[in-house]
Amino acid sequence: NQILKGLIHLHDRNIYHGDIKPDNIYLGVNGAVKLLDLGGASLLRKYENPISTNRYAPRDWVLRSDLTISKDVKFDLYELGVTLCELITGKSQLSTRQLENEENRDEAWDEAHTQMIVALKRALSPHHPAHLECILGMLESRYKSAEKARKAWKQATKIDKRAFSE
Numbered sequence: 001n002q003i004l005k006g007l008i009h010l011h012d013r014n015i016y017h018g019d020i021k022p023d024n025i026y027l028g029v030n031g032a033v034k035l036l037d038l039g040g041a042s043l044l045r046k047y048e049n050p051i052s053t054n055r056y057a058p059r060d061w062v063l064r065s066d067l068t069i070s071k072d073v074k075f076d077l078y079e080l081g082v083t084l085c086e087l088i089t090g091k092s093q094l095s096t097r098q099l100e101n102e103e104n105r106d107e108a109w110d111e112a113h114t115q116m117i118v119a120l121k122r123a124l125s126p127h128h129p130a131h132l133e134c135i136l137g138m139l140e141s142r143y144k145s146a147e148k149a150r151k152a153w154k155q156a157t158k159i160d161k162r163a164f165s166e
Contacts, residue, residue: 001157002033004150007076010035011146016072020079022086074141077149081138082116088135089119113139130156 003025010017017024017035024037086092117136124132134149134156136142143149 001150001153003035003080004146004153006033006035007080007146008150011073011076017076017079020076021083025083073143073145077138077143077146078141080149081135084135084138085116085120088123089116091119128156128160130159 003020007017015038017038019037020035024035026034026036028034117139120135121132124135131153134152137152138149143152
């Protein structure tokens with residue numbers, strides 16, 4: 001929820017983080033969560049050779065042939081979805097090394113994405129089905145804004161708490 005609030009703050013100013021990953025999330029002593037490293041952040045526009053960590057980026061970014069590409073809300077939410085998958089399952093499904101091979105890059109991404117979804121479903125489906133749907137929504141670009149994703153996350157928390165307490 002706090003990360004989504006940070007994204008709302010950035011997106012309201014037409015700034016997109018563009019490099020969301022576990023290394024760029026700080027958990028403070030008091031439980032406050034902060035997004036770090038705005039070095040890859042940009043205004044919403046097209047630009048050349050933007051910074052991002054490929055293993056957290058959406059498919060069209062990783063497999064791009066055109067180096068002029070724009071980042072947007074969906075880009076940040078996708079990276080957050082992958083980050084949450086990695087934090088929940090305890091492992092990354094896609095390595096940078098897998099993406100270096102030009103010939104098999106699309107197959108490597110597709111396979112890793114599928115494995116990530118399977119691992120996430122195993123981890124969340126029995127006790128946290130609403131949170132699972134929310135993260136899948138981030139990965140499938142269902143949310144048009146970080147605010148909509150945050151509302152879905154808050155609702156998922158209510159639903160999963162009720163289901164778990166029954």
